[in-house]
Amino acid sequence: MSLREIRFHPDPVLRVKCEPVTTFDDDLRQLVRDMAETMYAAPGIGLAAPQIGVTKRIFVIDVRESDPSGEPKLRVFINPEIVRKEGEIVWEEGCLSIPEIHEEVRRAMTVTVKAYDEFGEPFELTGEELLAVAIQHENDHIDGVLFIDHLSPLKRKLAWRRYERLSGRSEAQAQV
Ligand code: NI
Numbered sequence: 220m221s222l223r224e225i226r227f228h229p230d231p232v233l234r235v236k237c238e239p240v241t242t243f244d245d246d247l248r249q250l251v252r253d254m255a256e257t258m259y260a261a262p263g264i265g266l267a268a269p270q271i272g273v274t275k276r277i278f279v280i281d282v283r284e285s286d287p288s289g290e291p292k293l294r295v296f297i298n299p300e301i302v303r304k305e306g307e308i309v310w311e312e313g314c315l316s317i318p319e320i321h322e323e324v325r326r327a328m329t330v331t332v333k334a335y336d337e338f339g340e341p342f343e344l345t346g347e348e349l350l351a352v353a354i355q356h357e358n359d360h361i362d363g364v365l366f367i368d369h370l371s372p373l374k375r376k377l378a379w380r381r382y383e384r385l386s387g388r389s390e391a392q393a394q395v
Contacts, residue, residue, distance in 0.1 A: 267360030
């Protein structure tokens with residue numbers, strides 16, 4: 220296993236609409252293990268493949284931090300599809316690719332997702348609250364969408380300005 224380098228906004232790889240996985244082989248399983256290790260080391264509760272520069276429809280989640288006494292439970296989602304959304308929840312989100320910025324985002328309270336695990340086995344999972352938020356946040360990543368995109372134009376502008384100030388990374392630098 221090895222830690223992968225996390226990509227930060229405004230790295231253009233974070234804006235790519237990722238491709239489906241077509242081969243469930245040892246290379247894929249190695250990638251998934253590296254993603255999990257990178258997520259735990261960060262530490263984070265979710266990581267999508269483009270965040271380590273891989274433009275594939277893969278993300279991993281472990282939300283045990285919602286219950287600190289809970290056992291680690293790694294969930295792997297490959298070629299996921301959210302098939303049902305219900306209710307509404309506002310959650311203060313952050314992102315490993317946008318360090319130090321936290322903003323309230325409105326999401327569905329409950330989601331049902333269909334996906335494959337790293338062995339190509341299909342599964343369906345219904346999650347609520349933090350798990351549902353994490354699934355929606357990570358699923359956005361594989362379509363090139365960041366949580367800041369869900370804010371109102373004014374709040375988004377302020378968030379990016381604060382991010383530039385805190386991180387020294389600006390939109391303008393990305394275009395060079
Ligand atoms: Ni994120």
